[in-house]
Amino acid sequence: MQKTEWKILAIGNSFSQDAAKYLRPMAQSAGRDLKIVNLYIGGCPLETHWNNASSDAPAYDHELNGGEADCQCSIRQALQEDDWDIVTMQQASGDSGVQGSYDPYLQELSAYIGRFAPQAKQWIHQTWAYESDSTHPHFSRYHGQTGMYQALRACYARAAAEIGAEIIPVGDVIQTLRGKKPFLYAAGGHSLCRDGFHLSLDYGRYAAAATWLYRLTGVLPDESFRPFEGDPVEADVLAVIRSTIKTVCDAE
Numbered sequence: 290m291q292k293t294e295w296k297i298l299a300i301g302n303s304f305s306q307d308a309a310k311y312l313r314p315m316a317q318s319a320g321r322d323l324k325i326v327n328l329y330i331g332g333c334p335l336e337t338h339w340n341n342a343s344s345d346a347p348a349y350d351h352e353l354n355g356g357e358a359d360c361q362c363s364i365r366q367a368l369q370e371d372d373w374d375i376v377t378m379q380q381a382s383g384d385s386g387v388q389g390s391y392d393p394y395l396q397e398l399s400a401y402i403g404r405f406a407p408q409a410k411q412w413i414h415q416t417w418a419y420e421s422d423s424t425h426p427h428f429s430r431y432h433g434q435t436g437m438y439q440a441l442r443a444c445y446a447r448a449a450a451e452i453g454a455e456i457i458p459v460g461d462v463i464q465t466l467r468g469k470k471p472f473l474y475a476a477g478g479h480s481l482c483r484d485g486f487h488l489s490l491d492y493g494r495y496a497a498a499a500t501w502l503y504r505l506t507g508v509l510p511d512e513s514f515r516p517f518e519g520d521p522v523e524a525d526v527l528a529v530i531r532s533t534i535k536t537v538c539d540a541e
Contacts, residue, residue: 294322295506297375298367298409300398302333304382304416306352307488308459308497311516313354315498318511327352328367334381335394338364342401368405375505376402377457379414380448382486383427386440391448399452412505413449413456416441417463421474423485438464459500461537462530463488466496469533471526491517496530504538 295316299305309327316323328349330337341348342364350358351367368376378398384390399411418438419428431437441460449456463481471478472492481493488494495517499510509531515522 295324295375296371296373297323297325297377297501297505298371298373298406299325299327299377299379299414300338300364300367300402301327301377301379301414302329302381303331303487305329305377305379305414307494308414308457308501309352310355310494311498312501314516315495315510315514316502316506316508318514319502319506319508321502321506321508323506324371325354326367326370327355328362328364329358332381332383334384335378335391335398338378339394339398339401342398364401365405368402368409373406373409375412376406376409377412377414378402378454379416380441380444382416382419383425383430385416386431386437386444388444388447391444395448396452399454411452411454413445413452413454414501415445415456415458415460417460417481417488420480420482420485423482425486428486434467455504456541457501457504458537458541459497462496462500462534463493465533465537466530469529491522492526492530495522495527496534499531500534500538503534504541509535 305327309325312325313323329352345363345365347361347363351360351362352358418434419425421434466472474480483489503509
């Protein structure tokens, strides 16, 4: 029987917040029941995650199912809250393409998760490169958007291999979409970012959540799913996103 209920814990920051926002209602529209908790500290890198874990610091906003924080907790408390199927980790976006920023923090955090949630499968959330004209202060570390993407992709691949985890390839999906209409930003198309680095509230967040959904459960969003408020979205654009996600994920 195909699994229909999933429990997912994300140890992350605002980038996992982007991915988690629409994930539960999107899953429900596709016939999957899903609980997602995001542990949020803005801009939090792996080093801080590990320091917080080792000190059992109740430093995280506990965000249930894409909502606002309902309490503060430690990583250990969150790991023991439920029988998680999946726990995800990620690097802070500005450090994502800097190999030395992962070690030894990812390995230590992975072992810690294995101690308190041994039943959970560990995944790496591959974050995305900034928009080409981003003013984020860390963007100057890289040689533009392509350089950032290539660097973070290599770092995440190495990191995942070291802990035996699989990758949720949101960064690959976002970068692939940037080469397709209507997301040809340099030619006047839509940006998938709202501020140069966080994802746009419509197509960007949709793409991230749909990548998580397909990679983790094997199903794509229902074609009728429309989570966002404000300007109407175009069905053909959502179809491009879904098709791209399937192509990228099936190649993993």
